[in-house]
Structure formats: structure tokens, C-alpha cells
Amino acid sequence: MGLQGAATRERILHEGLDLLTETGLSGVTLGALAQHAAMSKSGLFAHFSSIEEVQIELLDHMAEVSAAKVVRPAMLAAAGLPRLKALVNNWLGWTTKAGLRGGCPVAAALFELDDAEGPVRAKVLAMEAYWRGLLTQLTRQAVELGHLRADLDASQFVWELCGIYLSHHVSRRFLRDPRSEKRAQAAFAAMLDRSRSSEEENR
Amino acid sequence: MGLQGAATRERILHEGLDLLTETGLSGVTLGALAQHAAMSKSGLFAHFSSIEEVQIELLDHMAEVSAAKVVRPAMLAAAGLPRLKALVNNWLGWTTKAGLRGGCPVAAALFELDDAEGPVRAKVLAMEAYWRGLLTQLTRQAVELGHLRADLDASQFVWELCGIYLSHHVSRRFLRDPRSEKRAQAAFAAMLDRSRSSEEENR
DNA sequence: CAATAGCACGACCGGTCGTGCTATTCTTTA
DNA sequence: TAAAGAATAGCACGACCGGTCGTGCTATTG
Numbered sequence: 001m002g003l004q005g006a007a008t009r010e011r012i013l014h015e016g017l018d019l020l021t022e023t024g025l026s027g028v029t030l031g032a033l034a035q036h037a038a039m040s041k042s043g044l045f046a047h048f049s050s051i052e053e054v055q056i057e058l059l060d061h062m063a064e065v066s067a068a069k070v071v072r073p074a075m076l077a078a079a080g081l082p083r084l085k086a087l088v089n090n091w092l093g094w095t096t097k098a099g100l101r102g103g104c105p106v107a108a109a110l111f112e113l114d115d116a117e118g119p120v121r122a123k124v125l126a127m128e129a130y131w132r133g134l135l136t137q138l139t140r141q142a143v144e145l146g147h148l149r150a151d152l153d154a155s156q157f158v159w160e161l162c163g164i165y166l167s168h169h170v171s172r173r174f175l176r177d178p179r180s181e182k183r184a185q186a187a188f189a190a191m192l193d194r195s196r197s198s199e200e201e202n203r
Numbered sequence: 204m205g206l207q208g209a210a211t212r213e214r215i216l217h218e219g220l221d222l223l224t225e226t227g228l229s230g231v232t233l234g235a236l237a238q239h240a241a242m243s244k245s246g247l248f249a250h251f252s253s254i255e256e257v258q259i260e261l262l263d264h265m266a267e268v269s270a271a272k273v274v275r276p277a278m279l280a281a282a283g284l285p286r287l288k289a290l291v292n293n294w295l296g297w298t299t300k301a302g303l304r305g306g307c308p309v310a311a312a313l314f315e316l317d318d319a320e321g322p323v324r325a326k327v328l329a330m331e332a333y334w335r336g337l338l339t340q341l342t343r344q345a346v347e348l349g350h351l352r353a354d355l356d357a358s359q360f361v362w363e364l365c366g367i368y369l370s371h372h373v374s375r376r377f378l379r380d381p382r383s384e385k386r387a388q389a390a391f392a393a394m395l396d397r398s399r400s401s402e403e404e405n406r
Numbered sequence: 407c408a409a410t411a412g413c414a415c416g417a418c419c420g421g422t423c424g425t426g427c428t429a430t431t432c433t434t435t436a
Numbered sequence: 437t438a439a440a441g442a443a444t445a446g447c448a449c450g451a452c453c454g455g456t457c458g459t460g461c462t463a464t465t466g
Contacts (some may be wrong), residue, residue: 004413004463008414022318023318024314026229029454030453030454030455031452039415040416041415041416042414042417042455042456042457043413043415045456046413046414047413050455051454051455102318107314110314111311111313111314111376112227112314114311114373114377115305115376125377125378128378156389160366163368163370163371163390165366166366166369167363167366170314170369171362173314173318174313174317174327174331175328175331186356187362187366193397211443233425234423242444243444243445244445245425245426245427245444245447246443246446247444248425248426249443249444254425
């Protein structure tokens with residue numbers, strides 16, 4: 001694969017990411033993708049070996065973008081609660097902040113692929129596992145540093161945090177409620193409130 | 204439409220509801236539906252004027268089932284917090300309790316139809332609005348009866364409750380985590396804890 | 407200048423989608 | 437029991453799906 005080929009591949013994935021956020025995995029067809037990349041279906045498909053490979057590479061590309069826009073900036077914050085807060089803040093509505101037109105593809109895929117088997121589901125499962133692992137890790141660190149209660153169940157904390165994220169997604173994308181942002185922030189604040197350690201309570 | 208026609212229609216909607224919970228709206232195709240109902244595509248289609256009508260009637264049928272299995276039994280509980288608790292309990296994982304093979308179609312549709320326009324989206328939006336309205340109403344009643352804090356924001360409460368429901372859906376259907384039930388119960392209990400009025404705190 | 411390799415193209419495959427139109431079979435009723 | 441009407445099946449359509457194939461253009465290399 002030469003220079004131009006690699007560039008085209010990049011362009012396909014870049015344009016495709018927008019499509020993915022707007023329509024979900026099922027909307028990423030060769031025809032639609034070709035139209036977005038302004039090239040023929042066959043010309044586009046020459047870069048991949050199956051539509052599943054396209055989907056998986058798009059998910060990989062999304063992971064790179066979110067790592068750059070969501071995770072890395074948050075890691076600059078001080079360890080413990082500040083870092084966790086920063087990550088959650090960057091996470092909520094991250095696609096919009098990243099200049100994408102639609103919503104989080106992983107959130108959509110969690111509902112789209114709940115029954116389907118195969119490599120795409122496995123990919124999404126791995127990404128979700130990684131993400132929840134990261135959240136759990138930062139939560140545990142906040143506990144260790146005394147920012148959160150010592151007896152806090154980190155897994156449960158993350159499980160509820162994901163609920164806030166999903167409710168925010170629905171509220172924003174389906175219900176189109178302008179108060180989505182406030183609701184999510186309030187929910188997160190309330191969850192932190194009852195998770196804080198006593199010596200940190202009045203700050 | 205004669206007697207037998209009505210019976211067949213009923214059968215189609217009944218079989219179709221299982222299909223809907225398993226595959227979501229996009230999986231409810233005329234072919235798949237005909238196979239489930241053991242009849243020809245065209246014979247089945249003669250009962251409807253468009254696939255959208257099929258989808259809307261399926262959603263209506265789902266609403267009837269959930270009214271019978273989720274709402275009405277909960278209404279027998281004492282007004283206020285007991286009734287709210289009963290409703291949430293029946294709500295979580297209600298499709299399984301109703302003998303359906305898949306997950307809640309509305310939850311799936313909230314992610315499937317976030318961009319699509321048209322009557323099906325409108326139908327789901329109306330159903331979701333009705334449902335959140337019902338939850339809000341019961342929450343307000345619990346406040347009025349002194350079971351929950353007087354200064355509780357009922358809308359925010361319901362918003363967070365929906366987050367628990369969505370996280371439960373994902374946890375159960377996509378992640379296939381056997382602890383889903385416990386997680387959801389714990390989250391709901393924690394939310395009630397910080398919403399209870401002071402005179403009810405130690406019960 | 408000729409040979410090669412990378413890249414994109416249009417045409418086409420079998421299959422499924424929603425949706426008409428027409429024919430046949432069943433049920434009901436006069 | 438025969439006519440009427442409802443219920444179902446058969447069949448064809450255009451659009452789109454993922455995917456293959458042969459062709460031509462362009463740029464590099466010998």
C-alpha cells in the first residue's frame with residue numbers, strides 16, 4: 001500500500017466516523033460510506049476485506065479520537081477525584097466536543113448488538129470493558145487518596161455512572177432535551193456527594 | 204375484517220412482539236414476521252398498509268402487555284413510596300417476567316431512532332413521555348405523602364431512575380452480567396436513601 | 407521508452423427489503 | 437347449495453445490500 005492509498009484509507013475512516021455517530025453501525029453501509037468519501041463503492045471496498053473489517057477499523061479510529069479528546073486531557077488533572085471529575089466531564093457529550101455530528105457509537109452499539117454474535121460485538125465488548133476498567137481504576141485511586149469513602153464499591157459506582165451516561169445520551173439525542181447537560185451534572189454531583197469520605201464532606 | 208381476520212392479526216402481533224424484543228424495530232421485517240407467524244409475506248401484509256403501521260401496532264401491543272404486567276399490579280400497592288417501589292420492581296427486566304425472549308423494545312428504540320424522523324419515532328417519543336410522566340406522578344405523590352423529601356426534584360429523580368433502567372438493560376443484555384439485578388436494586392436503594400425525608404430515615 | 411504496480415472505476419452477481427396486483431381458497435350467509 | 441365476500445397465497449417490481457471482476461489511468465522504476 002503506497003502513500004496515496006494510506007491517505008485515502010484515512011479519509012474514508014475520518015468521513016466514516018461522522019457517519020457512524022449519526023446512523024450507528026447498521027447505517028455504515030458500503031454505499032453510504034462511498035457517498036460520504038465521494039468515491040465509488042468498489043473503489044472504497046478495495047481498501048478492506050469485508051464490511052465487518054470496516055466497522056472494526058472505524059471503532060478503532062473512534063477509540064483513537066476519544067483517547068486524544070477525552071482521556072489524555074483528563075490525565076493532566078491531579079490524581080484522584082480531580083482526575084475522575086475531569087474524565088467524566090470530557091466523557092459526557094464528547095462526540096460534540098470532538099466536532100462529530102452524532103452521538104457516541106459505543107453507546108448505540110450496546111443496544112444494537114445485544115443479541116448479534118461475531119467479531120464486531122466482541123470488539124465493542126472489549127472497548128466497553130476497557131472503558132469501565134479505566135473508570136474503575138480512577139475511582140479506586142480516588143478512594144486510596146481519601147477523596148472518596150474507603151468502603152465505596154467502585155464497581156457499583158462505575159455501574160451507576162454508566163447509567164448517567166446512558167440517560168444523558170437518550171436525553172440529548174432522542175428526547176432532545178436542552179436540560180440534558182444540567183441533569184447529568186446534577187446526577188454526577190449527587191453521586192459524588194454520597195460517595196465522598198467524611199473528612200472531605202464540606203468542600 | 205371478519206372474525207378470523209381479527210384473530211390472525213392478533214396472532215401476528217403476539218408472535219411479532221417476541222421478535223421485536225429480540226431484534227429491535229429494524230429486525231421486524233415482513234419476511235421475518237411472516238416466518239414467525241407461519242404464513243406468507245403477502246398474506247401477512249394484507250393485514251396492514253405499511254411496515255410502519257406494523258411497527259406502531261406492535262408498539263401499541265407492547266404497551267398493552269406492559270400495562271397489564273407492570274403498571275396495573277403495581278397500582279395495587281399503597282399510594283406513595285410502596286407503589287413507586289412496586290412499579291420500579293416490575294419495570295426492571297419486565298420483558299422476561301412477561302415471558303418474552305428479548306429486552307425492552309422502547310429502550311432499544313431510544314437508541315435506534317435518535318436521528319430518524321417520522322411516525323414511528325413520534326410513537327416511541329409519546330410512549331416514553333407517558334412513561335416518564337407516570338413515574339414523575341408517582342414520585343410527586345410519594346413526596347406529598349411525606350415518604351420522600353419535600354424539596355426533592357421529581358424530574359431529576361426520574362431522569363436518574365431512567366439511567367438505572369438503561370444501565371440495567373445494557374448490563375443484562377449486552378454485557379450479560381449475572382449481577383445486573385443486584386446492581387440495579389442497589390442503585391435504586393441508594394437513590395431512595397438520599398431522597399427520603401428525615402422523619403422516614405430510619406425504617 | 408517500456409514494463410510494472412497502485413488505485414479507482416463501472417458493471418454486475420445473488421439476495422433481501424417493502425409493496426403492489428392478481429389469483430385462489432376458505433367462510434359466511436341468503 | 438350457490439353466490440358473496442373475506443382471507444391468504446403467488447408473483448413481479450425497483451431499490452438497496454455486501455461483494456467480485458475486468459478495465460483503465462497514473463506514477464514510478466528499469
